[in-house]
Amino acid sequence: MAITNNNIDKLTNLEMSIQISLNGLSFCILQKDTNTISFLKNIEFEKRLNPLELLEQLKSVFNSEKSLQNNFNKVIVIHDNELSTLVPKPLFKEDALADYLKFNSKILKSDFITYDDVILGESMCVYVPYININNYVYEKHGAFIFKHVSTVLIESILQAEKNSETPKVYVNVSSGHFELIAVNKAKLLFYNTFEYTSKEDFIYYILFTAEQLNLNPEVFNLVFIGDINNDDEYYKIAYRYVRHVSFGNRNDSFSFSELPQSSYSNFALIKSF
Numbered sequence: 362m363a364i365t366n367n368n369i370d371k372l373t374n375l376e377m378s379i380q381i382s383l384n385g386l387s388f389c390i391l392q393k394d395t396n397t398i399s400f401l402k403n404i405e406f407e408k409r410l411n412p413l414e415l416l417e418q419l420k421s422v423f424n425s426e427k428s429l430q431n432n433f434n435k436v437i438v439i440h441d442n443e444l445s446t447l448v449p450k451p452l453f454k455e456d457a458l459a460d461y462l463k464f465n466s467k468i469l470k471s472d473f474i475t476y477d478d479v480i481l482g483e484s485m486c487v488y489v490p491y492i493n494i495n496n497y498v499y500e501k502h503g504a505f506i507f508k509h510v511s512t513v514l515i516e517s518i519l520q521a522e523k524n525s526e527t528p529k530v531y532v533n534v535s536s537g538h539f540e541l542i543a544v545n546k547a548k549l550l551f552y553n554t555f556e557y558t559s560k561e562d563f564i565y566y567i568l569f570t571a572e573q574l575n576l577n578p579e580v581f582n583l584v585f586i587g588d589i590n591n592d593d594e595y596y597k598i599a600y601r602y603v604r605h606v607s608f609g610n611r612n613d614s615f616s617f618s619e620l621p622q623s624s625y626s627n628f629a630l631i632k633s634f
Contacts (some may be wrong), residue, residue: 374395375393376390376393376437377429378391378631379439381419382535386418387402388401388402388422388426388429389402390429391634397616398615398618398621401617401619401621402426403627406418409537412491413493415491416491435506436502437506437507438490438506439507439509440490440509442488442489442510445466445487445511446464447487448487450483458474458476462474462489472489473490474487474488475488475489477509477512479511479512481515481516481519495507511552511554514531514540515549515552517628517629517632518544525544525547526546527545527581528543528580529545530542530543530581533628534585534587537558538555541554543570551573560595561598563599564599567599568602578602580604583605586608587625590623591608608623608625609625610625611628611632
């Protein structure tokens with residue numbers, strides 16, 4: 362989804378992506394002419410915020426970070442929340458957006474609902490963006506693009522798995538929640554977001570999903586991306602119950618002024634370019 366206006370600002374070689382979550386914020390700046398990621402910042406909140414508090418945090422970061430005060434040729438906002446669902450394209454009707462969401466998300470009559478075309482997934486992602494965030498970004502930067510995090514993850518993972526013949530379960534780990542994407546032979550099997558507070562929650566959702574999809578923990582490949590490493594208790598408990606556990610790779614071609622935490626961290630943020 363793109364929000365546009367008729368203002369023509371001075372073009373620059375800078376592009377910015379922002380990942381918005383009630384648990385934190387992430388920022389990435391791409392120097393397009395040199396294909397270099399020149400700025401990368403992650404902010405994790407001490408507690409889960411509400412949308413009004415989230416906006417105040419975003420304003421504070423924009424006011425304090427000089428790098429974010431540049432003009433940008435392109436701005437991308439990634440909405441990372443559980444207020445989404447996937448609808449197969451043959452079943453999708455634009456006038457039924459609220460009906461798709463109400464079965465698995467708490468939505469209000471006043472909520473703005475929109476959708477992304479998940480091209481490789483042959484589906485539509487119906488979701489509620491943080492409209493107060495969109496309004497603020499529009500006021501600050503004019504025209505910009507916004508997507509749901511699931512759109513970026515599904516498109517990127519299906520592209521990476523286009524020649525694969527084995528089932529894989531990708532888990533994109535963030536503070537307090539993770540996205541699970543199951544694929545097989547370049548086809549999307551399953552997508553959902555799960556909240557967790559303990560390692561037992563974490564492995565339960567993974568194993569329960571695998572069971573529902575008839576995936577054997579002795580056979581399928583579990584691939585971690587996002588904020589996790591092999592010292593984490595979440596990795597260790599997964600390694601105990603799933604035979605094949607590995608870390609993914611963004612496989613990007615960018616240079617970095619400062620290296621990310623790993624080759625699989627900030628997956629959606631960086632893959633959104």
